[in-house]
Amino acid sequence: MLSAPDTAQKPWQDPAATPQIVIDQVSKSYESVPAVNGVSLRIYKGEMFALVGGSGCGKTTLLRMLAGFTDPTSGRITIDDADMANVPPHERPVNMMFQSYALFPHMSVEKNVGYGLRRLKIPEQERQQRIRDALDMVQLGSLGGRKPHQLSGGQRQRVALARALIRRPKVLLLDEPLSALDKKLREQTQFELMNIQYKVGITFVIVTHDQEEAMALSTRIAVMDRGRVIQVGTPAEIYEFPQNRFVANFVGSTNFFESIVTGCEAGRATVHCADLAADFVVQADGGFAPGQSVCLAVRPEKIRLSKALVAEAGRNCVKGVVWELGYLGQHSIYRVKTAAGKVIVVSAQNHRRTAEWAIDWSDEVYASWDADAGVLLKG
Numbered sequence: 001m002l003s004a005p006d007t008a009q010k011p012w013q014d015p016a017a018t019p020q021i022v023i024d025q026v027s028k029s030y031e032s033v034p035a036v037n038g039v040s041l042r043i044y045k046g047e048m049f050a051l052v053g054g055s056g057c058g059k060t061t062l063l064r065m066l067a068g069f070t071d072p073t074s075g076r077i078t079i080d081d082a083d084m085a086n087v088p089p090h091e092r093p094v095n096m097m098f099q100s101y102a103l104f105p106h107m108s109v110e111k112n113v114g115y116g117l118r119r120l121k122i123p124e125q126e127r128q129q130r131i132r133d134a135l136d137m138v139q140l141g142s143l144g145g146r147k148p149h150q151l152s153g154g155q156r157q158r159v160a161l162a163r164a165l166i167r168r169p170k171v172l173l174l175d176e177p178l179s180a181l182d183k184k185l186r187e188q189t190q191f192e193l194m195n196i197q198y199k200v201g202i203t204f205v206i207v208t209h210d211q212e213e214a215m216a217l218s219t220r221i222a223v224m225d226r227g228r229v230i231q232v233g234t235p236a237e238i239y240e241f242p243q244n245r246f247v248a249n250f251v252g253s254t255n256f257f258e259s260i261v262t263g264c265e266a267g268r269a270t271v272h273c274a275d276l277a278a279d280f281v282v283q284a285d286g287g288f289a290p291g292q293s294v295c296l297a298v299r300p301e302k303i304r305l306s307k308a309l310v311a312e313a314g315r316n317c318v319k320g321v322v323w324e325l326g327y328l329g330q331h332s333i334y335r336v337k338t339a340a341g342k343v344i345v346v347s348a349q350n351h352r353r354t355a356e357w358a359i360d361w362s363d364e365v366y367a368s369w370d371a372d373a374g375v376l377l378k379g
Contacts, residue, residue: 020043020045020203021171023040023042023062024077024078025040026040026062026072026074026075027073035058037058038228039228040229043203043205047204047218049203049206049220050207050214051207051224052221052251054250057227063173068084069089079171093170094173096175097172097175097177099175099176101159103148107148108144109140109145113144113162113163114130116164117166134162134163135162137196138161138192140155140159157178165200168200168202171203172202174204174207176209178190179210193217194217206218218235221233223246223247223250225250230247231244253347254300255297255300258275259271261289261294262290263290264290268283275341275342276342277339281371282375288378299347302374305336305346306365307363307365312368315370318367319339319365320339320366322336322362322363323337323343325361329350331347331349344367346367
């Protein structure tokens with residue numbers, strides 16, 4: 001028997017839970033051009049909440065309004081029930097880690113980390129202990145005497161993080177925190193960032209254009225486009241159940257098949273795709289009617305290639321020819337051209353260690369996927 005969801009770990013599922021950050025119908029315009037347009041969000045204590053979207057979608061503007069560097073044109077922001085209107089940045093219970101890290105080159109690591117304590121009236125002994133604790137937290141305790149130019153990119157990133165956390169803010173805002181790192185170091189630092197966030201237990205709001213980074217780091221994601229929030233959900237909800245074409249296209253890769261609904265029954269719909277000259281069965285929970293125009297979205301990794309016809313009940317199948325092929329190490333990308341001229345993109349894991357292709361250029365193949373592998377999108 002399935003158990004009830006753990007609302008202590010997912011407070012957004014608990015109607016009685018109180019959000020730590022409330023963004024209520026917030027807008028920001030520059031010379032009548034909206035950068036953020038009527039955004040409402042509820043963010044809970046201890047979340048790693050990500051704002052993602054293309055350049056100019058409004059995610060950084062929204063982060064700056066949370067920090068107090070930019071004032072909303074309209075709307076309201078509260079943190080722990082306190083209205084942030086007219087509260088200057090240095091008096092807000094937040095701190096911000098900038099994309100450039102903004103370390104002082106003439107200061108040691110210790111002085112950079114302790115810079116945020118300069119206005120606090122605390123004993124020197126406590127100040128030094130907090131600096132040591134912050135450096136130990138990011139595993140830089142032995143490098144306190146170095147200057148920023150003597151550190152690697154990943155180490156500078158951790159110095160900036162320690163400096164942002166040393167004042168023990170209620171909320172930490174991170175603007176593209178890993179963008180300056182190379183791919184391997186970025187992946188390693190993602191896990192370090194998650195571990196630190198778990199240890200300190202404060203709320204992180206992170207802005208990134210990297211969908212994979214957002215998927216790896218966050219408890220929930222808000223996808224933005226042209227100043228609006230298009231969808232909010234867990235990484236799995238955003239990826240597996242996009243609510244519209246923009247989200248499906250922005251997060252990951254997707255095949256789109258324009259279709260017409262030809263039949264509906266309990267939990268399923270049948271659609272006809274003229275581009276593929278084929279009918280497909282799709283798992284659907286209602287909301288569709290015969291004759292309705294829809295878009296069938298299928299992720300490349302949900303599709304299986306074979307040289308033999310797949311005749312399994314409830315499995316969709318299309319015949320084609322391998323038109324293009326790319327070997328990417330752990331997986332390969334196939335572009336399969338169907339008889340109707342439509343190209344289907346397929347991602348296949350390379351399970352076997354071999355230099356020989358199981359499926360090669362110009363091979364005739366069958367691309368198949370289960371009824372629950374695709375998502376029907378309206379419009």
